[in-house]
Amino acid sequence: QQPVQSPQAVILREGEDAVINCSSSKALYSVHWYRQKHGEAPVFLMILLKGGEQKGHDKISASFNEKKQQSSLYLTASQLSYSGTYFCGTDPGGFGNEKLTFGTGTRLTIIP
């Protein structure tokens, strides 16, 4: 079963903050985040492993709460380049084959 992402779409002005959520009905070992710009391949952002850690680089960070079976991606002071569709990919087992189940995506549009 695919994880549920919310919101499905959001429009923000440059400089505003965004939060994208990813919830699973299964226990999770890890959550991966990717961004896909229109007409391009999805690009890896970060991985969060079981342990509740928070990761980030630049103004994009994420948290993972394995008890709640959910992860959130935080985009701070958004830039035009942040526009795209964000996908979370979840792994319930950590079995080593890196097999992920992806959510349906959140389309983020940043306007000047």
Place this chain on the structure above:
Amino acid sequence: DVKVTQSSRYLVKRTGEKVFLECVQDMDHENMFWYRQDPGLGLRLIYFSYDVKMKEKGDIPEGYSVSREKKERFSLILESASTNQTSMYLCASSFAGRSNQPQHFGDGTRLSIL
């Protein structure tokens, strides 16, 4: 930089044809994946392979098969193409790990079945 190359960016085929989509990666990755991407449905896994000649079904394998004869190449086969297989197909690869290895994607093949 990792490069995952898909043989065609756009492909048009007719119903009933046997269709081959090819994917090549240059990073010696153990794992390779085939997804299809449809509006509102996200990325859905068709098949994946964790070693040469090894494969496992993903979430939507019906109507598809795969082949991995060499480590760097993973082929997706539509045995008898149907219109409901019109979609964007994405290939990805990764190192083997413990759920801690990113997947690297190709640019995709937009397949239309007429």
